[in-house]
Amino acid sequence: MNTKKKLGLYIHIPYCVRKCSYCDFVSFGIDEPAMHEAYVNKLIYEISHKRDHPSNDYSVNSIYIGGGTPSAVAPGLITEILDAVYVNFSCEASAEITIEVNPGTINSESLRIYRSSGINRVSMGAQSFDNATLRTLGRIHSAKEAYEAYGKLRKAGFDNVNIDLMFGIPGQTRGSWEKDIETAIRLSPEHISYYSLGIEEGTPLACALERGEVEPPDQIDDRLMYRQACAEFERAGYVQYEISNCAKPGLASVHNLKYWSMDDYLGFGVAAHSYFEGYRFSNTSDLPSYLGSIGTGGMLGHTQKNSRSDDMQEYIWLGLRRITGIDTGDFKAKFGADFWELYGDETKTLIGRGLLEQENEQLRLTKLGLDLANVVFREYV
Amino acid sequence: MTDQNRIRNFSIIAHIDHGKSTLADRILEQTGAVSAREMKEQYLDNMDLERERGITIKLQTSRLSYKAKDGNEYILNLIDTPGHVDFTYEVSRSLAACEGAVLVVDATQGVEAQTMANVYLAMNEDLEILPVLNKIDLVSADTDRVKREIEDLIGIDAEEAPLISAKEGIGIEDVLEDVVKNVPPPSGDPGGKLKALIFDSYYDNYKGVVIYARVFDGKVKKGDIVRLMNTKRDYEVTEVGVYSPEPVATEELSAGEVGFISASIKQVRDARVGDTVTIAGEETDTPLVGYKEAQPMVYCGIYPADGEKYENVKDAIEKLQVNDAAFRFEPETSTALGYGFRCGFLGLLHMEIIVERLEREFDLGVITTSPSVIYKIALLDGKAMMIQNPSNLPDPALIDHIEEPIVKADIMIPREYVGAIMDLCQDRRGIMQHMEYVTESRVLLHYELPLNEVIYDFFDALKSKTRGYGSLDYDFLRYQPSKIVKLDILLNKEQVDAFSMLVHESKAYQRGRFVTEKLKDIIPRHQFEVPIQATIGQKVIARATVRAYRKDVIAKCYGGDISRKKKLLEKQKEGKKRMRQFGSVEVPQEAFTAVLKYDDNK
Numbered sequence: 001m002n003t004k005k006k007l008g009l010y011i012h013i014p015y016c017v018r019k020c021s022y023c024d025f026v027s028f029g030i031d032e033p034a035m036h037e038a039y040v041n042k043l044i045y046e047i048s049h050k051r052d053h054p055s056n057d058y059s060v061n062s063i064y065i066g067g068g069t070p071s072a073v074a075p076g077l078i079t080e081i082l083d084a085v086y087v088n089f090s091c092e093a094s095a096e097i098t099i100e101v102n103p104g105t106i107n108s109e110s111l112r113i114y115r116s117s118g119i120n121r122v123s124m125g126a127q128s129f130d131n132a133t134l135r136t137l138g139r140i141h142s143a144k145e146a147y148e149a150y151g152k153l154r155k156a157g158f159d160n161v162n163i164d165l166m167f168g169i170p171g172q173t174r175g176s177w178e179k180d181i182e183t184a185i186r187l188s189p190e191h192i193s194y195y196s197l198g199i200e201e202g203t204p205l206a207c208a209l210e211r212g213e214v215e216p217p218d219q220i221d222d223r224l225m226y227r228q229a230c231a232e233f234e235r236a237g238y239v240q241y242e243i244s245n246c247a248k249p250g251l252a253s254v255h256n257l258k259y260w261s262m263d264d265y266l267g268f269g270v271a272a273h274s275y276f277e278g279y280r281f282s283n284t285s286d287l288p289s290y291l292g293s294i295g296t297g298g299m300l301g302h303t304q305k306n307s308r309s310d311d312m313q314e315y316i317w318l319g320l321r322r323i324t325g326i327d328t329g330d331f332k333a334k335f336g337a338d339f340w341e342l343y344g345d346e347t348k349t350l351i352g353r354g355l356l357e358q359e360n361e362q363l364r365l366t367k368l369g370l371d372l373a374n375v376v377f378r379e380y381v
Numbered sequence: 382m383t384d385q386n387r388i389r390n391f392s393i394i395a396h397i398d399h400g401k402s403t404l405a406d407r408i409l410e411q412t413g414a415v416s417a418r419e420m421k422e423q424y425l426d427n428m429d430l431e432r433e434r435g436i437t438i439k440l441q442t443s444r445l446s447y448k449a450k451d452g453n454e455y456i457l458n459l460i461d462t463p464g465h466v467d468f469t470y471e472v473s474r475s476l477a478a479c480e481g482a483v484l485v486v487d488a489t490q491g492v493e494a495q496t497m498a499n500v501y502l503a504m505n506e507d508l509e510i511l512p513v514l515n516k517i518d519l520v521s522a523d524t525d526r527v528k529r530e531i532e533d534l535i536g537i538d539a540e541e542a543p544l545i546s547a548k549e550g551i552g553i554e555d556v557l558e559d560v561v562k563n564v565p566p567p568s569g570d571p572g573g574k575l576k577a578l579i580f581d582s583y584y585d586n587y588k589g590v591v592i593y594a595r596v597f598d599g600k601v602k603k604g605d606i607v608r609l610m611n612t613k614r615d616y617e618v619t620e621v622g623v624y625s626p627e628p629v630a631t632e633e634l635s636a637g638e639v640g641f642i643s644a645s646i647k648q649v650r651d652a653r654v655g656d657t658v659t660i661a662g663e664e665t666d667t668p669l670v671g672y673k674e675a676q677p678m679v680y681c682g683i684y685p686a687d688g689e690k691y692e693n694v695k696d697a698i699e700k701l702q703v704n705d706a707a708f709r710f711e712p713e714t715s716t717a718l719g720y721g722f723r724c725g726f727l728g729l730l731h732m733e734i735i736v737e738r739l740e741r742e743f744d745l746g747v748i749t750t751s752p753s754v755i756y757k758i759a760l761l762d763g764k765a766m767m768i769q770n771p772s773n774l775p776d777p778a779l780i781d782h783i784e785e786p787i788v789k790a791d792i793m794i795p796r797e798y799v800g801a802i803m804d805l806c807q808d809r810r811g812i813m814q815h816m817e818y819v820t821e822s823r824v825l826l827h828y829e830l831p832l833n834e835v836i837y838d839f840f841d842a843l844k845s846k847t848r849g850y851g852s853l854d855y856d857f858l859r860y861q862p863s864k865i866v867k868l869d870i871l872l873n874k875e876q877v878d879a880f881s882m883l884v885h886e887s888k889a890y891q892r893g894r895f896v897t898e899k900l901k902d903i904i905p906r907h908q909f910e911v912p913i914q915a916t917i918g919q920k921v922i923a924r925a926t927v928r929a930y931r932k933d934v935i936a937k938c939y940g941g942d943i944s945r946k947k948k949l950l951e952k953q954k955e956g957k958k959r960m961r962q963f964g965s966v967e968v969p970q971e972a973f974t975a976v977l978k979y980d981d982n983k
Contacts, residue, residue, distance in 0.1 A: 010940050025939060066940055168932075196936040219931040226932075244936045259941045273942045280944055302944070314943065317950070321938070353908060372908065373934040374950060378957065381950045 007058035007276075008258045009089070011043065011081060012269030013070040014287060017105060021138030021208070024200040026271035026285050027068040036073040039269075042291055044084040046268050049296045054277065055266055060091040062255035062265075064098045065119075071101035075113035082117045096121055096254040098162075103149035104141035111156035121253075122153050123162040123193075129183045130176045133169050136214065138204065150187055160251065162191035167229065168222035169197050170205070170214035177225045185236040191247040192238060194229045196222055223371050243321050243370055260318045262311065271301075278306050308335065316343065317377040320356075325364025339363075346379040383456055385571070385637040389564045390458045390595065391511075392475055394503060395485035396493035396852060400515040403547040404485055404556070405443075405461060411553045412445035412457065414625055442475075442593060442639055443626040449561045457560060458639040460580075462499075473502050474654060478580045478595035478639060481509040481564030483556060484531075488514040488522035488544070491823065492530045494793040494852035500535050511559050512539045518546035530820060567597075567637030575599035575607070576665040577634070577642070577658040584700050588620070590646040593639075594658055598665065600635035601658065607644060610668045611656040616644035677709050677725025678786070678857065679732055679752045679836045680769035682879065683739070684721030686746030686970055688958055691720050697743040698722060701735060708735060713770065717879045717963055718748060723770055726752075729836050748961060748970050751882040754832045757784040757860050771881040774867050777918075784860040785885075786832040789814075792843065794851040796824050801846045809834035810885060829858060831885065868893055868922075870900070871914040875964045879973065893923035896976045903972045906930030911966050 015036060018029040030036075050056070063085060070078060078099065085091065098121040099114055114122070128134050129143040141149075153161050163184055167177050184192055197217065199206050208214050230240055238246040245256060258265050267274045271285035281303035284290050293299045306314070312335055319326035328339040340347070347363070350356040355369040355376050369376055395401035445457040460475045476482060482503040486496060503510055512531050514524050524544055531539040543559055545552030569576070581593040594601075601607060605618045622630040623640040634640045646652050657668040685694045702708050709725035726732040732752060739745045755769045759781045768774060790811070794802050796818075806813065806828050814827040830839070835855060843851040868889050870880035884892050893915030900913045904927045911927040935946055960967040 012940060064940075196932065196934065198936060223931045243934060259938060259943070265941055267941060271940075271942075273940055273944070275941065275943065282942070282944070304944070314947075318943065371932050371934060372930070374953060375908070375933055377950050378954045381947055381954055 004057060004059040004090070006061045006263065007055055007089070008062040008064065008255050008263065008265035009060055009085060010255075010265055010267040010272055010274075011063065011065045011070075011085075012267065012272045013065060013067040013073055014039070014270050015072050016067065016069040017072050017102070017140050018138070021136070021204040022197060022199065024203050025068070026287070028287065031072070033074060036077060038291060040073070040077045040081060042293075043081055043269050046296055046299060047081070047084045047088055050088055050266070055089070055264075058090075058264065060085070060089045060095055062096045062098075062253075062258065063091070064100075064255040066098075066100045066123075069102045069105060069125075070099050071105040071110065075110040075117075078119075079113060079117040082119070086118070096160075098123055098253070098255060100125065101149070102139075102141060103146040104139075106149055106152060108152055108156060111152060111158070115157060120158070121160040121162070122158045123164060123191075124149060124153065124189075125164045126150075126184075127164055127166045128169070128172070128176075129180050130172070133172050133176060136169055136171050136205070137166070147187075150189075160191070161189040162193060162253070163187065163189045165192065165194045165229075166197050167194060167225040168217040170209065170217055172217070174221060174225060174228075178228065181229055181232045185232065190251045191245070191253060192233060193245050194226075194233075195244050196226060226371070227367070240323050242323065243365075243373060257322070260321045262315050262318065278311065280304050280306060311335070312337070312342070313380045317380045320363070320365055320369075320376060321373070323364065325362055327361050328363060329361040343380065350376055350379060383635065383638060385568065386566045387453060388456045388458065388567055388637045389481065389560050390460065390479045390567060390637070390639055391481040391483060391560055391564050392460045392462050392479045392503075392508075393483045393485060394462055394472065394476075394496075394499040395515075396487070396490075396495040396499075399485050399487040399490065399493070399496070400547045401462075401485050404483070404513070404515065404545070404553075405459060407547050407550055407553045408445065408457075408459060408557065409443060409626065410550075411557065412447050414443060414445045442624050444623040444639065445625070447557050447561070450558060451561075455561050456638075457557070460639065472499060473506070474580045476503055476506045476508060478578060479506070479508055479564075480567060481511060481560065483560065484510050484512045484535075485515050485547075486512060486527055486531060488516050488524050488527050489519050490850075491523075491527045492534050492793075492819065494791050494825075494854040497534065497791070498854040509564050510535075510537055511556075511563055512537060512542040513556055513559075514539075514542055514544050515547055517544045518549045518551065526820065534819060569596070569598040569636035571598070571600060571636040573598035573636070574663050574665040575601055575605075575658065575660045576667065576669065577601060578669050579609075579652060579654050579656045579658060581654060582652050585643070588643040588645075590643070590652045592642045592644075592646075592652055592658070594634070594642050595639050596634050596636055597669070598636050599660070600633045601642060601660070602633035606661040607642070607658050608661040608664060609652060609656045610659055610664065611653050612651050614651055615661040616646055618642060618644045677707065677727060678832060679726045679728055679754060680723060681726070681732060681752040682713060682715060682718065682721050682750035682770070683710075683724050683736065684715065684718035684748045684750070684879070686748050687961060689746045693743070694722070694739070694745055694747060697739050697745055698724070700743075701738060705735070707731065715750070715772070715878050717877045718750070718961070721748075725769075729838075729840070746970065748879070748973050750879040750973060751976065752836050753883060754786050754836060756786075756865060756883060759784065771867055771883050772878050774883065782862045783865040785863040785865060787829050787858045787861050788832050788835060788855040789858045790828045790830045790835065790853060790855040792826040792828060792851060792853050793819065794824055794826065794843075794847050796822055798847045798851065799824055799826070802826065802843065802851065805839075805842055805846055806830065809839060810887070830855070831861075831863065832857070833883070833885070834888075866917050868896075869916045870896060871912075871916060872900075872904075872963050872966045872968065873911050874914075875966075876916075877963050877968075880976070889917055890922050893917075897923045897925040899976045900968075900972060901925035901927055903975050904966065904968055905960075907966065909965075 014027050016027050016029050097119045099119050100123045102125055126146045127137055131143050165180055209216055233246045239249055240246040241252045264276050266276055270287050270290040273282040282301045283299045284301040290299055331339045354366055357366045393401045393405055442460045447455050447457050449455055460478055462472045462475045514527055516522055528539040543552050543555035576598040577594040577596040579592050579594055582590055585591050601621055603618050606615050607618055608615050620630050620643045621634045622628055659665045685691050698710050707727050710722045713723040714720050736749050739747050753769045755767050758766045758768055760779055761781045811828040811830040817825045819825050843853055864886040865883050866886050866889055868882050868884050869876050897913045897915050910929050913925045914921045915923040938946055960969050
């Protein structure tokens with residue numbers, strides 16, 4: 001039995017074939033193998049530098065390669081990265097190792113390489129199975145390519161697959177969303193993420209909205225879509241475990257849950273974020289600075305030691321993202337303070353407003369609370 | 382001691398945007414007071430707010446030395462004046478410290494309403510007026526026409542007026558020569574008893590109240606025990622000096638000079654503007670008349686925003702008052718907003734500036750309520766009362782009638798806008814007295830307007846409808862009986878007293894619709910529907926509804942980037958802090974000013 005503390009690793013690949021219209025993550029539509037290689041070398045340097053780091057006392061039980069589009073770089077580079085991880089960290093044999101892929105950038109050969117490098121979970125950004133919606137989102141793939149890609153994943157032997165879907169997209173109808181839900185259920189992946197689209201300032205989609213080229217999504221439609229998805233996926237045997245995530249029983253993402261449970265994770269790559277032994281820190285989000293940095297210190301953007309009250313607040317509002325919510329008994333065990341003494345007033349008000357519900361020691365968002373989660377979270381920051 | 386014959390005390394007066402501040406800057410440069418390198422644009426407007434708005438709010442004085450063509454060295458005291466209709470009173474104070482005024486007229490625009498208003502003020506103080514035509518570098522400059530206007534409208538000879546471009550630095554020396562030749566030197570008695578005029582003051586954290594003074598007779602130096610004749614209190618002078626333009630201590634200030642006096646005056650109300658400074662025990666026999674007290678025309682409530690301490694707001698308001706003799710305040714309470722102040726201003730701009738200064742210079746969060754004029758309430762029992770707070774309106778059953786202040790307004794506009802402005806004035810219950818053609822292309826409209834129609838947004842509307850060419854000057858005329866009603870605003874069925882206003886019966890519906898629609902746009906969605914109602918007594922005259930929100934959730938939290946989401950939540954929470962809670966409804970602070978703004982699309 002492994003008694004070491006658990007650790008998750010996040011590895012960021014900031015390259016895409018093309019940036020999507022809604023995307024404001026740190027990603028670049030750069031298709032130059034030389035650039036990719038230089039970046040991966042830097043990543044490996046960063047990973048290798050953790051040799052004498054306290055994280056060596058941890059055992060890694062999840063690795064998540066996200067982006068950008070990790071499948072947009074040569075699969076051999078992914079192998080190199082993971083090899084560096086295996087050399088420098090103690091990884092559990094059963095660790096969940098996920099890669100994000102775009103349906104337009106995989107083939108049976110790349111999938112074979114992923115599998116042989118230890119990847120056992122694939123997250124596919126389908127987003128929608130409606131071509132008009134895919135165009136609004138500026139995706140590089142068609143619905144047909146998404147079906148084909150899914151088939152390839154299964155054929156390659158991946159038995160833990162996530163499909164990403166989005167709703168509340170300008171121009172998307174409730175009918176087309178219903179079809180997306182049906183399609184996802186028919187494909188029967190182990191895990192489904194379904195995100196309400198957030199329109200971020202400065203993205204092409206936000207500009208199109210401002211110019212009146214597309215209609216803003218209606219809030220009520222968005223919520224009807226959300227509730228329909230929750231209900232349909234539940235009926236199909238999925239268990240919702242977070243605001244935007246559900247999975248077949250026992251297949252909730254180990255990595256995803258870490259974020260909501262104040263578990264330790266280290267991020268590698270440009271703009272990657274970490275939470276480790278009470279510190280939140282992140283690498284620079286400027287790609288040239290990351291590439292040009294000398295020593296790992298030069299990569300660091302912002303570091304902050306969480307105070308006890310930071311930790312308590314995050315424990316609450318991050319924990320409430322889980323459908324099971326937070327356990328006030330566990331809160332006391334962890335912080336030695338009584339939850340109700342500290343947060344009784346605001347919590348009771350939120351319960352009174354129908355946003356939170358309490359069952360024994362457990363406190364969680366209501367259905368309404370899931371729609372208005374920020375209203376709840378704001379009370380704890 | 383400086384020979385009075387070598388002193389010239391003068392102001393620059395102009396209509397807004399005619400280039401007063403730019404000319405002042407050039408004069409500072411030309412006389413070497415400020416090098417071009419040190420020169421921030423428009424040196425004398427030293428508040429950010431002033432530079433942003435292109436107007437002068439606080440007075441600045443500057444002592445310059447100038448070697449004239451006659452070979453003599455002269456001391457020029459330039460006393461800056463504010464440039465907006467609200468600040469007529471401050472203009473009058475600085476003019477009284479001068480012997481002459483340079484009248485700047487834009488050669489492309491000609492004489493404007495405020496040009497005239499300023500000229501009348503200068504004439505009241507018996508000043509020598511020296512016209513100057515500015516912006517002659519512009520193609521559209523028409524110096525002959527503008528000279529004719531000055532002669533016809535103001536009745537002063539403009540033939541010899543210097544033709545300048547302050548922006549390009551052309552003709553600045555001509556202005557200085559004109560000042561030396563034509564502004565009379567001061568003629569006080571340096572050996573007489575001290576007689577000095579307080580024409581402005583400001584609060585300095587280290588020195589206490591610093592007085593801007595013009596010495597008429599006698600002299601004052603460090604160590605003197607001075608008496609302020611109005612308050613009859615004595616102080617030991619700790620420093621005297623001049624502004625060049627940075628403050629520089631001097632031995633003394635003597636007859637004819639302009640400078641500052643600090644005397645550890647702590648109580649702001651002890652150094653009244655307009656008061657006479659003299660030597661204790663050797664008081665002057667002829668104290669100055671002083672100035673007429675500035676009469677605030679517009680009132681509003683200022684309250685600490687949520688989380689802001691009452692004491693902090695009180696301190697800041699007191700400090701602003703020492704710099705601003707026209708600003709009045711007294712404590713009041715509101716059921717909606719708690720403890721605050723009822724403040725009096727010269728006009729709406731003056732009010733906006735005070736509020737912005739509280740927010741920017743003192744970093745305070747404040748809420749302002751709808752501005753109001755002073756109404757005269759005649760009661761059935763024969764008594765009368767003056768009110769400016771709508772909440773103080775007595776039971777209508779006790780009121781015989783209400784009177785409102787009427788102003789005489791002079792509006793100068795290009796002739797093509799006459800129709801639009803007559804419509805505007807008609808809409809604001811104005812009555813036209815007469816109309817004159819100033820020139821073939823420009824018209825002066827004389828109106829009588831209720832002041833409560835002017836204070837909301839008249840000036841903005843005038844500017845908007847005349848593409849910025851219209852100008853306005855107004856003066857109190859009389860009280861007049863009027864059908865005034867109290868318009869209340871209810872949020873989620875609860876009355877918010879801070880939104881109540883007194884309006885003319887004929888305007889109540891329009892105002893009610895406007896306010897409810899504005900609030901509908903500005904009040905964020907709540908978890909429930911928020912009805913907004915405008916009422917007179919029990920009667921609802923307008924309503925609007927803020928729909929409930931349905932979604933407020935961060936769906937995705939990418940790659941463990943918690944701090945970004947936290948920042949967003951914190952920002953939202955900060956936004957909520959700037960909200961004011963009324964019952965179960967949260968109202969952003971901007972709501973209180975937004976309901977006052979002119980809206981073209983209304």
